[in-house]
Amino acid sequence: xxxxxxxxxxxxxxxxxxxxxxxxxxxxxxxxxxxxxxxxxxxxxxxxxxxxxxxxxxxxxxxxxxxxxxxxxxxxxxxxxxxxxxxxxxxxxxxxxxxxxxxxxxxxxxxxxxxxxxxxxxxxxxxxxxxxxxxxxxxxxxxxxxxxxxxxxxxxxxxxxxxxxxxxxxxxxxxxxxxxxxxxxxxxxxxxxxxxxxxxxxxxxxxxxxxxxxxxxxxxxxxxxxxxxxxxxxxxxxxxxxxxxxxxxxxxxxxxxxxxxxxxxxxxxxxxxxxxxxxxxxxxxxxxxxxxxxxxxxxxxxxxxxxxxxxxxxxxxxxxxxxxxxxxxxxxxxxxxxxxxxxxxxxxxxxxxxxxxxxxxxxxxxxxxxxxxxxxxxxxxxxxxxxxxxxxxxxxxxxxxxxxxxxxxxxxxxxxxxxxxxxxxxxxxxxxxxxxxxxxxxxxxxxxxxxxxxxxxxxxxxxxxxx
Ligand code: HEM
Numbered sequence: 001x002x003x004x005x006x007x008x009x010x011x012x013x014x015x016x017x018x019x020x021x022x023x024x025x026x027x028x029x030x031x032x033x034x035x036x037x038x039x040x041x042x043x044x045x046x047x048x049x050x051x052x053x054x055x056x057x058x059x060x061x062x063x064x065x066x067x068x069x070x071x072x073x074x075x076x077x078x079x080x081x082x083x084x085x086x087x088x089x090x091x092x093x094x095x096x097x098x099x100x101x102x103x104x105x106x107x108x109x110x111x112x113x114x115x116x117x118x119x120x121x122x123x124x125x126x127x128x129x130x131x132x133x134x135x136x137x138x139x140x141x142x143x144x145x146x147x148x149x150x151x152x153x154x155x156x157x158x159x160x161x162x163x164x165x166x167x168x169x170x171x172x173x174x175x176x177x178x179x180x181x182x183x184x185x186x187x188x189x190x191x192x193x194x195x196x197x198x199x200x201x202x203x204x205x206x207x208x209x210x211x212x213x214x215x216x217x218x219x220x221x222x223x224x225x226x227x228x229x230x231x232x233x234x235x236x237x238x239x240x241x242x243x244x245x246x247x248x249x250x251x252x253x254x255x256x257x258x259x260x261x262x263x264x265x266x267x268x269x270x271x272x273x274x275x276x277x278x279x280x281x282x283x284x285x286x287x288x289x290x291x292x293x294x295x296x297x298x299x300x301x302x303x304x305x306x307x308x309x310x311x312x313x314x315x316x317x318x319x320x321x322x323x324x325x326x327x328x329x330x331x332x333x334x335x336x337x338x339x340x341x342x343x344x345x346x347x348x349x350x351x352x353x354x355x356x357x358x359x360x361x362x363x364x365x366x367x368x369x370x371x372x373x374x375x376x377x378x379x380x381x382x383x384x385x386x387x388x389x390x391x392x393x394x395x396x397x398x399x400x401x402x403x404x405x406x407x408x409x410x411x412x413x414x415x416x417x418x419x420x421x422x423x424x425x426x427x428x429x430x431x432x433x434x435x436x437x438x439x440x441x442x443x444x445x446x447x448x449x450x451x452x453x454x455x456x457x458x459x460x461x462x463x464x465x466x467x
Contacts, residue, residue: 001088002369005158009118010424014115014448015380015436016199017197017380017409018072018178018181018182018185018194018381025240027101029140029318029417030456035258037119038132038280040465041456042096042101043101043144043249043268044454044455044456045249045250045253045270045272045273045455046108046110046271046369046400046452046453046454046455046458047109047248047252047272047273047370047403047452048249049101049102049103049107049170050067050100050101050102051100051102051103051104051293051448052064052065052102052103052137052438053095053103054243055206055207055237056313057312057358058116058312058314059244059278059314059456060239060244060313060314060360061242061243061244062233062239062241062242062312063241063243063245063246064203064206064240064393065233065241065370065372066103066107066172066202067103067168067171067172067174067201067202067203067204067212068169068170068171068172068173068174068177068199068200068201069168069170069177069199069200069201069202069205069372069399069401070168070177070181070197070198070199070368071166071167071168071169071197071198071276071399071401072166072168072169072184072185072194072196072197072198072275073161073163073165073166073194073195073196073198074161074163074164074165074166074167074185074188074194074195075115075162075164075165075192075195076116076120076137076164076165076191076193077190077191077192077193077383078190078191079120079188080120080191080460081463081467082463082464082467083446084115084461084463085459085463085464086186086190087157087191088110088184088191088459088460088461089246089359089459090187090189090447091183091184091187091188092108092184092227092458092459094183094188095108095180095183095184096108096226097254097331099171099176099295100296102212103170103171103177104170104171104172104173104174106169106170106171106173106176106177106179106180107169107171108167108168108169108180108184109167109168109170109274109452110165110166110167110452111165111166111167111168111274111276111451111452112164112165112450112452112453112461113150113161113162113163113165113448113449113450113452113453114146114147114164114449115163115164115367116144116164117129117145117462119164120164120352120460120463120466121461121462121465121466123169123466124462124465124466125462127263128263128264128265128267128268128462129144129145129263129268129451130143130144130145130254130260130261130263130268130271130406130451130455130464131143131144131260131263132144132241132260132262132264132406132407132408132409133258133259133260133261134209134259134406134408134409135406135408138460142212142408143407143453144254144259144260144273144406144407144408145166145273145406145407145449145450145451146406146407146411146449147160147408147449148160148161148275148447148448148449149411149444149447150413150447151414151417151444152213152420152430152431152439153416153417153418153432153436153439153442153444153448154444155206155443155444157400157445158444158445158446158447159387159388159445159446159447160298160447160448161193161195161447161448162448163196163448164192164333165192165450166274166276166448166450167184168274168370169181169200169403170229170315170370174429175190176183178413181197183245185296185384186318188228193383194379194381195383196379196380196382196383196388197379197380197381198278198374198376198379198380198399199340199374199376199380199410200349200372200373200374200375200376200399201216201372201374202233202241202272202276202300202372203233203409203448204232204266205230205231205232205233206233208231209230209231210230211229211230211231211232211233212373213228213232213233213235213263213373214228214230214231214232214236215394216373216375217283217375219236220375220394221386221394222281222283222288222375222394222395222396223283223284224282224284224286224288224396225283225396227284227287227288228283229309229311229434231311233311234373234440235281235291235373235396235398236286236295236299237283237285237286237287237295237311238295238299238300238311238313239312239313240369240371241267241312242312242314242315243370244315244316244317244365245315245339246365246367246368246369247364247365247366247367247368247403248364248365249410249430250354250356250358250405251358251360251364251366252272252273252366252367252405252449253269253270253272253355253356253367253405253411254268254270254271254272254273254405254406255269255270255355256354256355256356256358257352257354257360257366257405258338258352258355258406259405259406259409260405260406267457267461267462267465268451268453268454268457268461270368270454270455271411271451271452271453271454271455271456271457272403272404272405272452273402273403273404273406273410273449273450273451274402274403274449274450274451274452275399275400275401275405275407275410275447275448275449275450276399276400276401276449277313277399277400277416277442277444277446277447277448278374278378278397278399278400278444278445278446279397279399279400279443279444279445280378280395280397280442280443280444280445281396281397281398281442282328282396282439282441282442282443283396285372285440285441286441287378288360289434293306293308294310295412296310296313297333297335297337298335298337298437299313299337299338299339299437299438300313300315300337300338300340300440301321301325301329301337301339301341301349302329302332302333302335302336303333303338310392310412314432316362316363317340317347317362317364317365318363319363320343320347320363321337321340321341321343322343322344322345323344323421323422323423323425325340326340326341326344326419326421326425326427327425327427328348330427330428330429330435331420333337333430333435334435335429335434335435335436336419336429336435336436336437338350338417338437338438341417341419341421341437342416342417343415343417344416344423344425345409345415345416345422346365346366346367346413346416347362347363347365347366347410348361348363348364348406350363350364351364357454365431366404366405366409367402367403367404367409367410367413368402368403368404369400369401369402370401370402370403371398371399371401371402372398372399372401373394373396373398374397375394375397375398376394376395376397376399377390377391377392377394377395377397378395378397378445378446381386381409388445388446389445403452407449410449417437417439418431418436421437448454
C-alpha cells in the first residue's frame with residue numbers, strides 16, 4: 001500500500017500540518033496503551049525526561065525512548081521583548097501544569113540557534129554565551145555553540161540550517177504532542193514563523209510484537225520494510241539506546257565535566273548543546289548487501305562474536321574501543337564499526353569527578369542521543385519545500401538528535417564516525433566506503449547546532465538582560 005504525499009500529509013498549510021497526524025496516527029492503532037510513569041519531570045534541565053522505563057534484552061539494560069517525537073523549527077518574526085518572553089513562558093507552563101514531563105505525559109525542550117543570539121541579543125550573548133575550554137585550548141576562544149559544519153561523509157548538498165529556535169516534543173501519546181505543538185505555535189503566532197515540522201517514532205517492540213519501525217515502514221510500503229527484524233528499535237535492526245551507550249542524566253550539562261566556561265553569571269548553568277540532523281537510510285542496501293555478521297561488524301565492531309538475530313549487543317564501559325583498537329581493526333579487517341569508531345570520542349578516556357559530585361568512570365558514555373526514525377521526505381512539512389528538497393511519498397530516515405556538552409564535543413564524535421579520531425589517528429577509508437561503519441547506507445540532508453538553556457531561561461534567553 002504505497003501512500004501518496006497527500007495521504008502522508010493530510011494537510012497543506014503549516015497550521016493544518018501541525019494538527020495532522022498522517023501516517024503517524026497508525027502508531028496508536030498498532031501499539032498498547034503506555035505504562036504509567038512516576039515523577040513530575042521538572043528537572044532544571046530541559047533535556048531530561050522523568051520516568052523513562054528501563055527494559056532488558058538478553059541481560060542488557062535499555063533506556064526505552066518515547067514512542068512519538070516531533071521537532072518544530074522556526075525563525076523569530078519580530079524583535080522579541082519581555083512580552084514575547086512572558087507569553088512563551090506562560091504557554092510552556094500551561095502545558096507543564098497539564099501534563100507530567102514523563103513519557104505518558106509530554107516533554108518539551110526549547111533550543112536556540114546561533115542566528116537568534118547573533119540577530120536578537122548579540123550584546124548580551126557576547127557576555128553570556130558559554131565558552132568551550134577544550135576547543136579554545138588551541139588558541140582563539142571558541143564558544144560551546146558553533147555553526148554546524150559538513151563532515152567528510154556528508155554529500156556536498158547537505159544543508160547547514162539557520163533556524164532561530166526548535167521545539168522538541170516527546171511523548172507516548174500522539175495527541176499530547178499534537179496538542180502541545182499546536183498550543184505553542186498558536187500562542188506564538190506572529191512572534192515566530194515555522195520553517196519545518198519533523199515527525200517520527202522509535203521502539204514499541206521491547207515487550208514483543210513487530211515494533212513501530214517495522215509496522216510503519218510496512219504500512220507506508222517503504223522498500224526493504226519487510227527485511228526489518230521484528231521488534232527492532234530502529235529501521236537498521238539494532239537497539240541504539242542501551243544504557244551503557246548513553247550518557248548518564250547530567251553528564252551533558254555544560255558545567256558537569258568542566259569542559260565549558262559558563263561566564264560571569266553562569267546564566268546557562270544546567271543547559272546543554274543539541275545537534276539536529278536529518279539522515280536518509282537505504283534499507284534495501286543495508287539488508288541486501290550486508291549479511292547479519294557484516295551488519296554487526298559495521299554497527300558495532302569488526303568480528304564481534306554475536307548470535308544471529310541478536311538486536312542488543314552489549315557495549316559496557318570496560319570494553320569501549322581505544323584509537324589503537326580502531327586502527328588495528330582497520331589494519332586487520334579493512335573496516336571500522338559505528339560504535340567502536342565513535343567510542344574514542346564518545347566515552348570518557350579517564351575517571352572524572354563531575355561538578356554534580358558524581359564520579360564518572362573511564363568508559364562512561366557522554367552523548368545522550370534522542371534520535372528517532374521517520375517516514376518524512378525529508379520533513380513532514382517545510383516552509384520552503386524547494387530549499388528543503390521536499391519529495392513525494394514516504395522515505396526511510398532518521399531525525400538525529402543528540403545532546404553533548406558543546407558543539408565541538410559533537411563534532412569530535414561525528415568526525416570519529418568518519419575515522420578522524422580525536423587523538424589524531426586517521427583511518428584511511430574513503431568517505432561512505434563500505435568499511436566505514438554505517439555511513440555507506442546513510443545520506444545526511446540537513447544539519448544545525450542549538451543551545452538548550454536550563455528551564456529557567458528557556459524562553460527567549462537573554463532578552464531580559466538585553467532589555
Ligand atoms: C541512521 C543513523 C544511525 C543509526 C541507525 C545509528 C545506530 C546506532 C546504534 C545501533 C548504536 C549502538 C548503540 C548501543 O550500543 O546501544 C549507535 C551508537 C552510537 N551512535 Fe549511532 N546511529 C546512527 C547515526 C549516528 C550519528 C549521525 C551519530 C553522530 C555522532 C551517532 C552517534 C552515536 C554514538 C555517540 C553512539 C554511542 C557509541 C558508544 O559510546 O558506545 N550515531 N548508533
